[in-house]
Amino acid sequence: MSAKTTTVRLTPRERFARGLKYSTVGPYDITRGAAGLTAQSVGASAGWLRDRYRSGKLREDLEAAQDVVASELAAAQEVIANLPQAFQEARRAKRRPRPIVLVAAGIGVLAVGAVTFSIVRRSMRPEPSALPPSVEVTQRP
DSSP states (O other): OOOOOOOOOOOHHHHHHHHHHOSSSHHHHHHHHHHHHHHHHHHHHHHHHHHHHHHTHHHHHHHHHHHHHHHHHHHHHHHHHTHHHHHHHHHHTOOOOOHHHHHHHHHHHHHHHHHHHHHHHHHHSOOOOSSOOSSOOOOOO
16 A cells, blocks of 8 residues: 655645644744735735726726815815905904903802802711710719
8 A cells, every 4th residue: 555645735714723723833824824814815805906997886986086085175275265364254253251251250150169168068077966875974083
């Protein structure tokens, strides 16, 4: 009987799995498997893009995107052209708050602070117990 050895080529996925399984050839197989999987996915993506471009869908998508970008760019240029006028209008419309509003806001802040202080102070005092003391206090002569 003669022993026949056949060389079996591993796919990148199988090589990656074998690299994870065995510790002696692990780093080598993991690296080769990951590189192979990456190469396969890049090739598949390139083929998909090539097919989409050939079918015309990608070309139409690119043309539509170019139209959208052109219209957005025109709108942005218009906004930038009107910016100085908008700044001037914003400076004219600036008003100072009335003093009465500031006084009312100050009084409100003080009132809230006083109420908070009184609540915190009351909560710090121990409440007197309604029960008689548990230990009798006796005076020494």
